Amino acid sequence: MKHAFRHACLAALLTLTACADRVAPDEITLPARAQQSEDWSRFLPALYPGLMACLNAHPAQPARADDVVPQNHGMILVRVTGADGASTDCQAGSGGTPAPRLEPAETRPLKGPAFTPATMAEPFAPCFLPEPVLTRDGRLLGWLSYRRPDCERGQTPVLQDNWRVFGNEPFWTVRIASDGIVLDRLGDLPRRYPAAPPESGERRRSWVVDPPDGNARDRLEVIITDRPCSDSMADRQYYHSAEVMFGGQTLHGCAERAAPIP
Known part of the structure; x- marks a missing residue:
């Protein structure tokens, strides 16, 4: 009974959080870098509900996405890193359903860019440039961090x-x-x-x-x-x-x- 109650509370919490993060795709304004990119970030408006569902599902909040991979049948695979530094892989529907499922992180190349939600501080790292993602009315949703081609790690x-x-x-x-x-x-x-x-x-x-x-x-x-x-x-x-x-x-x-x- 306790486990059933716990799962019911978690489901309710994820539902409330998803409602708070619900933004229509045409309300999201991408930075120029994302609009011209050939990576997943150009699809961010359509993937945003599923991406946020995965970030909110990590047990150590707040969490960021180190990589997003669009998959078949409207699914996405997100590498999520929580506030404790622990990383997991999350599978979810790009629209938020099916609900996110967390799995142990597998070893694979992370192409990026990373996405940091506005609930966290603006990210800073050598050789990376954070680009703000806004709604049409100017509300900050987060940052896409792109690697600078003219910079070597540690420079x-x-x-x-x-x-x-x-x-x-x-x-x-x-x-x-x-x-x-x-x-x-x-x-x-x-x-x-x-x-x-x-x-x-x-x-x-x-x-x-x-x-x-x-x-x-x-x-x-x-x-x-x-x-x-x-x-x-x-x-x-x-x-x-x-x-x-x-x-x-x-x-x-x-x-x-x-x-x-x-």
């Missing part, structure tokens, strides 16, 4: 001061890493700035950088303070608030340290 050190600064309505983000700073706004091309060390003060850190052409009108200033911040779109709380000054505008948002992944 770029993983530093502890990599940040994601972001806001909504419309969506914008600033990525601060050892190889540069990128301002990305919905509907605009990404603007890239050279890497720069922060100026640190009491409970705050700031960056002031000019673009490579030296045009002061495109100067970017980022201030991160140790003050709680709420992201209403994702219903999450963060430990850091942020201000970004660019082009005569001041953007207000949240910030978090990027999470290193293997």
